[in-house]
Amino acid sequence: MSEHQSFRFSIAPMMEWTDRHCRAFHRTLSRRAWLYTEMVTAPAIIHGDRQRLLGFSPAEHPVVVQLGGSDPGLLAEAARICADFGYDEINLNVGCPSDRVKGGNFGACLMRDPALVATCIAAMKAAVRIPVTVKCRIGVDEQDVEQALDALADAVLAAGADRLIVHARKAWLKGLSPKENREIPPLDYARVARLKARLPHVPIELNGGLATLDDALRAGAGLDGVMLGRAAYQDPDLLLEVDARVHGEAAPHADAFAAIAAFEPYVAAHLEAGGRLHDITRHMLGLFGGRPGARTYRRTLATEALVPGAGLEVLHRAAGAIRNRHVRSDAA
CATH class of the missing domain: 3.20.20.70 (Aldolase class I)
Structure with a gap:
């Protein structure tokens, strides 16, 4: 196209x-x-x-x-x-x-x-x-x-x-x-x-x-x-x-992990302004669909992001569920 x-x-x-x-x-x-x-x-x-x-x-x-x-x-x-x-x-x-x-x-x-x-x-x-x-x-x-x-x-x-x-x-x-x-x-x-x-x-x-x-x-x-x-x-x-x-243009990021990393400053600014992590991460639940670890990723965001004071570490932990499975798969 x-x-x-x-x-x-x-x-x-x-x-x-x-x-x-x-x-x-x-x-x-x-x-x-x-x-x-x-x-x-x-x-x-x-x-x-x-x-x-x-x-x-x-x-x-x-x-x-x-x-x-x-x-x-x-x-x-x-x-x-x-x-x-x-x-x-x-x-x-x-x-x-x-x-x-x-x-x-x-x-x-x-x-x-x-x-x-x-x-x-x-x-x-x-x-x-x-x-x-x-x-x-x-x-x-x-x-x-x-x-x-x-x-x-x-x-x-x-x-x-x-x-x-x-x-x-x-x-x-x-x-x-x-x-x-x-x-x-x-x-x-x-x-x-x-x-x-x-x-x-x-x-x-x-x-x-x-x-x-x-x-x-x-x-x-x-x-x-x-x-x-x-x-x-x-x-x-x-x-x-x-x-x-x-x-016919290059994608803005190499993969979903890189996209999340690029999105982190936006999330951090929202949290610093008093917003909740869930306000943003509820829109991210479909990322990594069908990949090993996707269920853990969704569950982590759907539950832990609702906890008062939840921060970027929750997003890191959720993405880690995918990354760790990916690393193990490559090693195998």
Whole structure:
């Protein structure tokens, strides 16, 4: 993929997961992956603790803030605030199927109202100079995916949207939990490919069900990017391959051990500021998955990092469970 320098690899916005500590860790593993915040609602940004909700490290760039909402005026004001914070891009959520999101009239239910989404995009574009993008589904409930996705895409692109990130599964808002909606109904990557064929000059990125980097690059062929969510979070080792395989550049670190060593100053600074080790290490549990000692590594972080006053020695001990098994294996 190295010849496609405009091709993006992104890590999806995930509630409770992609906070600033998670993003700092993922940035240690890849210089080029695009990182996303958790979804933040426009009213929360306008009325809430902005530093807590939006603060991020300059090292996280490129980083995108994802907004939730359906009021054009509020979204425009929130977009201005986010741009002033220094984000590289703003993304509007038109894909989340959760009841809480549905109740607030944003997320996937907005697939039913392309004109409203377009009005929101136009207001945000008028408010900021940075790109504004849309993350959507191929449709919801009984919608025909050919008509629904085309209608949404055409409306938001006419309003100035700069990129579409398409989760290639319908959001089923009636009778399925968000967890069940991760498997049902089936993924339809071909529908996203047809959208790209119809709109060849529009940047279109694929999301949904991509379990490995191989899967992602294969499914994303002919598109402008791929976005992984749970797979990248639960198996962060794959992020060490992104810069080389997607961009033809050297990985930032030789292996996961080197990445942990490089990440230690960030962890130390958090601890010195009064933070807990668990705030950060909860995002690191998937590292070394499948390797000898991985269970001990996870157990050490999951239990000892919660102890008040836990420090870097816990991270050292956890990584040592892998390193020691590796050394013994090499000796044998």
